[in-house]
Amino acid sequence: MAFCETNLLSFALVFMFLTPTFVASSHNLSQRRQASILLSLKQNFQDVERSLSSWKDSNSMSICTWTGIECDENQLVTSLDISNFNLSGFVSPEITKLHTLVNLSVSGNSFSGIFPSEIIKISSLRYLNISSNMFNGTLNWDFSQLKELQVLDAYDNAFSGPLPSGINKTAVPKLKHLDLGGNYFSGIIPPVFGGLNQLEFLSLAGNDLRGFIPAELGNLTNLKWLRLGYFNQFDGAVPPEIGKLSNLVHLDIGSCGLKGPIPRDLGNLKKLDTLFLQANQLNGSLPPELGNMSSLASLDLSINNLTGAVPSEFSQLKELTLLNLFINNFHGVIPEFIAYLPKLQVLKLWRNRFSGSIPSELGGNGKLIELDLSTNKLTGELPGSLCFGNRLQILILFDNFLLGNLPDGLGKCKSLSRIRLGQNYLSGSIPEGFLYLPELSLVELQNNYFTGKFQESRNVSSSKLEVLILSNNHLSGSIPNSIGKYSGMKILFLDGNHFTGAIPSEIGELENIIKLDMSRNNLSGTIPQEVSDCSSLTFLDLSKNQLEGPIPPEISQIHILNYLNVSCNHLNQSLPKEIGSMKSLTSADFSFNNFTGSVPANGQFLFFNSTSFLGNPTLCVPYLSICNNSVPATIDELHSSGERKSRVPAKYKLVFALALLICSLIFAILAMIKTRKTGKHPKSWKLTAFQKLEFGTEDILESLKDENIIGRGGAGVVYKGIMPNGEQIAVKKLGIGKGSHDDSGLSAEIQTLGKIRHRYIVRLLAFCSNKETNLLVYEYMPNGSLGEVIHHRECEKNNGTVHLKWDVRLKIAIEAAKGLSYLHHDCSPLIIHRDVKSNNILLSSDFEAHVADFGLAKFLQGGVNGASECMSAIAGSYGYIAPEYAYTLKVDEKSDVYSFGVVLMELITGKKPVGDFGEDGMDIVQWAKRETNARKECVVKVLDNRLKNVPFNEAMQVFFVAILCVQDQSVERPTMREVVQMLAQAKQPNTFQLH
Template identity: 50%
Template sequence: MGFSYISLHLLLLKKEKRSRRMEASYLLICVLIFYSLVRNVSAVSSDGEALLSMRSQIIDESRSLNNWQQTDSTPCSWSGISCDEFNNVVSLDLGNMNLSGTLAADIGRLESLVNVSLVLNNFTGNLPFEISNLNKLRCLNVSHNNFSNAFPANFSRLLYLEVLDAYNNNFSGPLPLELGSLPRLRHFHLGGSYFDGPIPPEFGNLRHLRYMALSGNSLTGKIPAEIGNLTQLQFLYLGYFNAYDGGIPPELGKLRNLIRLDLAFCNLTGSLPKELKNLTNLDSLFLQINALTGSIPPEYGDLVSLKSLDLSNNQLSGEIPQDLQKLQKLELISFFRNQLHGHIPSSIADLPNLQVLFLWANNLTGNIPLHLGRNGNLYNLDLSSNALNGSIPPNLCYGGNLEILILLNNQLSGFIPESLGACESLVHVRLGVNELSGPIPLGLLSLKRMQMLELVNNQLSGGIPDIVGAPILEFLDISENHLTGSIPENVSNLFKLKKLLLNDNNLSGAIPLSIGKLEQLGTLDLRGNALASQIPADIGNCKSLSSLDLSGNQLTGAIPAQLGKIEVLDVLNLSRNHLTGRIPPELENIVSLTAVDFSYNSLSGPIPLHGQFQYFNSTSFVGNQGLCGAELIPCILIAPPPIAPRLKNETQLLPWLVGALFLAAVLVLIGGICCFFQKYKLYIHELLYRDKSARPWKLTAFQRLDFNSSQILECLIEENIIGRGASGVVYKGMMPSGEIVAVKRLSPQGKKGVSHDHGFSAETRTLGKIRHRNIVKLLGCCSNHETNLLLYEYMPNGSLGELLHDKKGKALDWATRYKISVQAANGLCYLHHDCSPLIVHRDVKSNNILLDVNFEAHVADFGLAKLFHDSQSMSSIAGSYGYIAPEYAYTLKVNEKSDIYSFGVVLLELVTGRRPIEPAFGDGVDVVQWVRRKIQTKEGVLDVLDPRMGSAQTLPLHEVMLVLRVALLCSSDLPVDRPAMRDVVQMLSDVKCKGADAKLELSTDLEQEGLLKV
């Protein structure tokens, strides 16, 4: 077209015979027109076209690629694009741009690419094999995305590739052995995916490799000895979730340039190779959480560059080598959870750079090295759960850096050093279960950074020091000592306190009024002292209080009605005091109250009949001669005090009158009950069927249903009830097609005539999308604005709770119980990790784990579940008594860690056969605390097992013990100590393969985590 314009113009010039000057002008104009036409026909280069094609498959929510425009002649000015001098795209850097979607095959058309970075986005699908066409590529980083399926197998063509980083994706299948032929590869990271199978020996050909990471996959087989050929290697990470066969190849000792070796948590067995002594440049050696045996080689003293040495969570034995004193750069020593014995070498105290020393849960004896801490760098020391004796060294905080000091469960004696009272850096101090004596050092309760102080079960004496500071102290336990004197009035200075345990001492005087200022206090335990005063009404101001135990003192006066203001109070124990007067009716208002004990006082009057009091039996009130009602003597039989002498005939007539009145009362009561049930049936019928035309039923199906709302309503009769709970009644429904469903009628949440939706529709729509083999299917929901019905698949074997605890329940063998534990964990793991947004169940218990015809477990009942983004404060009690996590006592925040605690209780039910709460446990003791107490000895461990599973000789005890350990980890008091549900699934799944090496002696294994602390 441009040529036609020029020809035409020349003809016109010839015809009209214009001047030379005009000819030049016209020629210039035509050239410009030609350039414009050509430019409009092809506005962007071929690289730009490829990029625009790629962009069509990218979801760009942040509009980071908005300047990628078709009208640009080159893409060199586009976001994330760099070009060479010929305008060829050489770098594609789209890192951290909030991009998603898929990566198009058009990337293979960018033939000049040298660098590709897609790090920190959300790309899904396959990684295109067309990347192998980029024969100039040197760096490929697709880490922190969601690429899945097999890794491309033809990358061996990328002969110039130096960096390959695909960390944290969802790749699966075997590792591509072709990668072993990349001649220039220096950095190689395929960790954090789901690769399986062995490590290809061909990877030993990557002679220029300096960084190699395959950790966090599902690799098996042996670690190939060929890895020892990578003599340029500086960083090697092969651990975490891999499960190798065999031990550490001694050939790794040839990697003399190695700086960091991490083989943690990958099922290694055998002994520690002495050949590792040759790694003289090594600064970090991580071999924790394996099954390594034997002793620590003294030759490791030759690792002169070593700064971190972690051999924890293995089965190492023998003594700690004296040769470690040669490691003058050592900063961290972590040998906890092994079977080491003997003394702690005194030379360890002389290491100049030592900061962290973890030796807990071994069999160490002797004294703690006297000079420990003198180097001035020590900030974390944990020697708990050993058999150490002697005194606590005085210089642990010499440099003012000590933050964590844990020496609990030893045989330490003597005084607590006064220097600790002046150690301003202290955050956590746990010295419990020793034989320490003398006073609590002045200042220890006033340290500004202190968050936890535990001195339980020692022989400390004297008074409680004045509390001047400690503004962030949350946990104070100085119970089970010989402390005397009164509780300081300035205890209110601990305004962040959540737990205050002063029980079982010799404290006297009054309970300070200032305790009422502790608004975050969740547990107050003053039992077993000699406190003699009235109960301060100010305690009613502790709005977060869930457990109040003042039993076993000498308290007098009336029970303050102000206690009724504590809306979250769960446990109230005022037994064995000298209290008088009535039980305040205001306590009926506490809907969370699940356990009370008023026994052995001098209380009088009627026992409250409403609220939670209707569920408490007589054991909570015995020993009070003046109390009446409940299961005690009826109040009507208690004669009023005499006012005036009576005539003889009136005296004889009185018993008859009382008897007649009592009989009449019984008849009225029976008649009232019958009337109530009759009206209740009429009410239910009316609720379900009245105003059918005005309030029609709406059926919402989440999958194909062969029935309608009318057929569902016909099933809601008394004879079909198969369960009742706080959230509603469950009916068994036989549909005309023969299908059996479970229909749950939710309890009313509002007044008559008010909509009961409360987010019901939106929530059930989301729950209806859940598809997992271990979660009960929500088939649909039915509503008429007054009543909400949920339709579930029917589980013929009922709930786990019924089978474990009902007299008619089936005796489940261990294999079935183990299977149920894994399946239920998988269901909860799906809710916590795979739903978007994630879902917290909020009422995990054995009655909410249902079993199908094959005894497959299905997590059920989302009546209390909430769609979850962040921690949510709930206005009502979440969960069932015995399953509620301790932290819910002082904060109404629930998260996935609350579910994990509840699941730990379910695991304990499976192992012990016990209910979460049983009278045999004792007052205020649940199954978690009961198990912790029992497993202090080997015999106690066997005592907790459910005999219905079989005898100790027939059971696979190694498996049972590991499940018991997981249960106690899940039910840790502190949420931070509980594993994630994904880790719970992993641990339970590993029971079968790791169980044979389990030990019965769990007490030392669990004490450090506080799991035995009652």
């Protein structure tokens, strides 16, 4: 017995000394094993040099210090957070071997492929964030193994199929946060989601969901955030059961096709601070019960079919900062109580039928930042309190019946940046200092009855004003010398007033001005030669004044001027021959002056018609037979005269032709030798795949045959290829000048498309290159480009003829808009396409639109609100280029919006952007505006005659959007996100049809 006790004691002592060593050894083994798993994961990541430099074999004994890793007291990995590390590649199932994970986040990267469903094996997982990547496939996992899961965030990926009904109360009883928005989920919202009674956040917005919003969501009584709109298209109305969500703080069901009235039950949501129901088809009047939402700060019900007046109960919304009711059918007066909402900052009620006067104390709360009441039937005077507190930035009241003077307080409103008061009955003088306010960038006061002078200012060294439109008023006096202080001015319209005196020479200091109109005044003196310093000028109208003297020849130094009108003055002497060298000048009017001598028969003068020279009694235009001098009377005679002077002996022509033929043969032989040296051997090519491919370089090269050519362009040749597995691809072989690896256009296209995964943007599958050639491999679009289809009578599909009917055109417009909206608003970094046109919108087998060809794309610095970028040269396609881009080389996302507006015009009219209008220089935008006077009700005048049974309201809405997109001023164009919303609104039920 004693012996046994002695041995047991000895064993215990040995165990006590050995246990720490054993435990340490176990920890070391665990550390090495976890390090091995992490390094295995890293092998499938790309762009890891900076982000994951600490993940090294030599550092495997201290993985808890690695970037993005957290451990528990036993040195076991519990958190892996590599969000926003700019990584790409894919996540392998190896990650599931980290079985102690509680937190996993890979968000904000560019991972693609299938996210491993084996993640369900990590039963301890509480937080899973895979948002803002490019994962695809479905989420039909067995969630029942994730009993501890509290957060599932899969926002902004490419998941598809139905929403996972496996996410239910039994499977994930602790789930609090569920975000499946920004994907391609289709079908209905599973009613079982209504059983997730712990849920506090639910977002399904930005998918392709249909059906009704299930009433069962009203059971989520712990819910604080609910987002269901944007790209989804639901049937029916807003479920009244939503009113039972007593803890709801944020409700966003905008832009998703909802119909019917707003349920009164929403008034029960006392904690709600945000209600967004904009861009739907809601009708009826505003429920007075909404006034019970005492916490409401933001209310947006714009772009619907709502009617009636604003209920008096809204006076109880004391927390309201934003009220958007624009583009509805509201009527009656704007209630006086709106002026007394203590926190109101933004009020937009434009395009309704409000009447009466503006509330007299509006702005008196000292918080008002933006006010837009335009296109209503408002009368009376402007309140003097609008800028009380000096916070007002935007004031838009155009197209009303407003009377009286501008309040003096506006002349001291230093916060003002944009003011639009055109098309009213305003009178009196412009307040002193108003036109020189420091932040002012746009002023429109046209078509009113303003009197008095354009006042001088000596206290302002410079100004931010870019657009000043004072047209059609009764302003008088001289144009002040301080006009030169507007160093950033781009548009200056002073036409249709009573200005007198000379044009100040300081006008030459407006180096950035694009359009200048001083017509229909009483200006006298000469045209100052300093106008030639306005090097950005494209439009100059000085007609219908009392100007005299010559046209300064220096005006020819304005190399991009394309419109010049000096008619109806007293100008004299001869026309400067230098004007003939102005290749950009396509329209000029010298009529009804006192010009003398002969019009030079050279350059641009030959393109001006006879009306350009009428009313000049002693002016000779020999090539138009407007003269009695003995000079050649026709252009043909001029040409034949020129031919006689330049005749070359025939023998020299023969020698020249033979030399040219020999040079061509030598060039062809050298090209063949070079091609043979390059060869097509796969080993000489490098293949970069942007997703898993079932084919290789040799298969791609096999497609490069003449019989496979499906398109040619300035960028190169496009081939169709059929891979061994039957997959169809398009291969763009870049042309000469696009072959070097440092080519900026190629680099842009690869960087842009390689990481984008969006339903309505064409997929770049791979990039293939050798020393001489670059190939871009895309998914193949069987129906070619929209341009090819819309501008040909028909297209072939399934061996039959398919006409592009109205509903298909509208669908294509919405889909292409969604693709561009993604680039402008949701991509990281944000992207400007710079070459939006119908030929760059490709159509799949079912005519689904895909934005393509990113060879000119640029990253948008500073986000959507960043400054315009200045390009070194004009890029894009003729007929689609926005005015500010063509004339200033400055580009932002609104340049794409203009180009998309042209595409909408093509879809509506069936005409090409240029060349279909019978007049030199006229494009589709000018033609459509002229034919319709830019009124949507006149869309029938320009509608494609191939279209039948077009819903009139739809055609009007699409044309209205197109007109907005092609506004001359970029600031007046909508964003692509707004375009998507307005186009979605075009689909209206029960509309009568055209034709």
